[in-house]
Amino acid sequence: MDRLSWRRDGAERAAATLGGRLDGLDDSVRRDAAIQRFEYSVEAVWKAAQLWLREVEGTLAGSPKATVRASLSAGFFSEEDAAPALEMIDDPNPTPHTCQEALALAIASRLPTCAALLQRRLPVVGVRPGH
Numbered sequence: 001m002d003r004l005s006w007r008r009d010g011a012e013r014a015a016a017t018l019g020g021r022l023d024g025l026d027d028s029v030r031r032d033a034a035i036q037r038f039e040y041s042v043e044a045v046w047k048a049a050q051l052w053l054r055e056v057e058g059t060l061a062g063s064p065k066a067t068v069r070a071s072l073s074a075g076f077f078s079e080e081d082a083a084p085a086l087e088m089i090d091d092p093n094p095t096p097h098t099c100q101e102a103l104a105l106a107i108a109s110r111l112p113t114c115a116a117l118l119q120r121r122l123p124v125v126g127v128r129p130g131h
Contacts, residue, residue, distance in 0.1 A: 004051055011048035014041040015118040022112055031108045038111055042088060045118050049076075064089040081117060088114045 018041045024030040046064045053059040053070050061067040068085045071077060077085065091107050091114070 004048075004055055007044075007048040007051050011041075011044040014044035015115070017041065018111070019115045019119050022115060025108045025111065028104075031104060034111055035104060035107055038091070038107070038114060041118055042091070042114075046089065077117075084110075084113055084117055088117060 014037075018034070018037045021030070021034045021037055025034060042064075046067050049071055050061050050067045053061050053067065053074065057070075057074050059070045059074065061070040065086060068082065068089055071085075072079070072082045087110070091110065
């Protein structure tokens with residue numbers, strides 16, 4: 001299996017684990033587990049998208065936000081999805097601090113939207129909308 005396929009498969013599996021655990025977020029243990037899944041899902045998806053952009057599109061993107069912007073420029077998702085994607089990139093950074101209840105609740109409230117965006121995984125599979 002080549003590196004791009006390996007990254008893509010890992011990102012798809014990670015995003016699928018997040019989508020399957022969004023029930024019961026009012027329980028702090030389930031919420032914290034979902035936030036952890038969110039964190040590794042975002043990491044897997046942006047790294048797969050970064051590799052896709054470099055190897056297939058010939059675009060270098062050195063950071064998660066640059067990858068989101070390059071994915072938008074390449075037509076992998078809409079302007080409407082760009083803002084939540086950029087916010088999603090910011091969300092994993094504070095997850096080690098889930099002991100801060102307000103922060104954990106704020107991130108958890110955005111998880112369904114983020115999961116839907118990740119599961120579309122358009123940059124990961126290299127399929128543009130409408131194609």
